[in-house]
Amino acid sequence: MVDNINYKKGIILAGGKGSRLWPITKIINKHLIPIYNKPMIFYPLATLMLAGIREILIITTKNDQLIFKEFFGNGEKLGLKIKYKMQINPIGIVDGIRISENFINNENIALILGDNFFHGSELIPKLKNASKSKLSTIFIHPVNDPSRYGIATLDDKNKIINLEEKPQKPESNLAITGLYFFDNSLISKSKDIFPSQRGEYEIVDILKSYLSSDKLNHQLLGRGTIWLDTGTNHSLNLASNYVKTLEDRNGLYIGCLEEISLLNGWINKNEIKKIALEYEGSEYGNYLENLIIKTI
Numbered sequence: 001m002v003d004n005i006n007y008k009k010g011i012i013l014a015g016g017k018g019s020r021l022w023p024i025t026k027i028i029n030k031h032l033i034p035i036y037n038k039p040m041i042f043y044p045l046a047t048l049m050l051a052g053i054r055e056i057l058i059i060t061t062k063n064d065q066l067i068f069k070e071f072f073g074n075g076e077k078l079g080l081k082i083k084y085k086m087q088i089n090p091i092g093i094v095d096g097i098r099i100s101e102n103f104i105n106n107e108n109i110a111l112i113l114g115d116n117f118f119h120g121s122e123l124i125p126k127l128k129n130a131s132k133s134k135l136s137t138i139f140i141h142p143v144n145d146p147s148r149y150g151i152a153t154l155d156d157k158n159k160i161i162n163l164e165e166k167p168q169k170p171e172s173n174l175a176i177t178g179l180y181f182f183d184n185s186l187i188s189k190s191k192d193i194f195p196s197q198r199g200e201y202e203i204v205d206i207l208k209s210y211l212s213s214d215k216l217n218h219q220l221l222g223r224g225t226i227w228l229d230t231g232t233n234h235s236l237n238l239a240s241n242y243v244k245t246l247e248d249r250n251g252l253y254i255g256c257l258e259e260i261s262l263l264n265g266w267i268n269k270n271e272i273k274k275i276a277l278e279y280e281g282s283e284y285g286n287y288l289e290n291l292i293i294k295t296i
Contacts, residue, residue, distance in 0.1 A: 079266025113178030120225030
């Protein structure tokens with residue numbers, strides 16, 4: 001059971017063109033592409049659920065929203081409350097925040113990009129720290145190619161002193177991942193952002209606003225955690241191989257939404273049984289059946 005959290009709502013950005021994965025994404029929404037044995041969107045949704053978040057807004061393109069609605073519905077089967085919004089033009093994360101204003105409604109909000117994959121022994125404690133914090137939090141992870149990412153620089157006291165978007169000469173190798181916990185000043189801050197030279201409303205500009213007011217915390221994802229932006233063929237393959245390897249080895253599924261809901265106390269074994277029947281004859285259905293046996 002997850003309680004005593006300051007963040008109860010979450011947004012998944014699942015729109016965009018997915019151009020890095022063309023031609024695959026010419027015919028299917030990127031977030032429905034499988035990472036091994038589950039749709040990509042299962043994994044960011046699982047991350048929010050592990051943080052104790054039950055109210056979810058999924059932002060999609062106009063053409064794909066019906067597919068998500070048909071699959072997830074209102075989220076009741078998973079013990080969630082899921083709503084949907086359309087993003088007409090993919091012009092950055094900040095635009096996604098602005099169109100979520102009514103959902104956010106002056107509350108704290110967690111936001112995750114729909115192609116971001118997180119897993120590891122350190123993850124859940126760090127999610128819980130962020131969800132209970134009164135500060136806004138970013139998650140940072142070391143990378144080999146920092147010029148491709150937004151980068152955070154820390155001082156010798158482990159405090160953030162600078163944030164840059166895709167710097168040509170990075171000051172550090174700590175990438176800002178696509179997972180953010182924002183306090184309820186997010187909407188007002190988003191309205192003060194102007195388009196960058198790339199023509200997008202950059203999330204790093206909002207982060208700088210929090211940093212300047214000394215209200216930005218960070219969680220460093222180290223050796224015990226993996227983070228992948230699965231929006232490229234290479235990283236998508238890495239994530240699939242990672243999931244397959246771990247699941248084959250220990251028999252425990254990564255990103256199983258029903259299992260997380262069960263462990264959080266949001267649904268019970270009878271509700272799991274009904275879902276298992278929908279997947280009857282599949283490995284996923286068998287896994288859910290085994291969950292029922294284990295909880296008796």
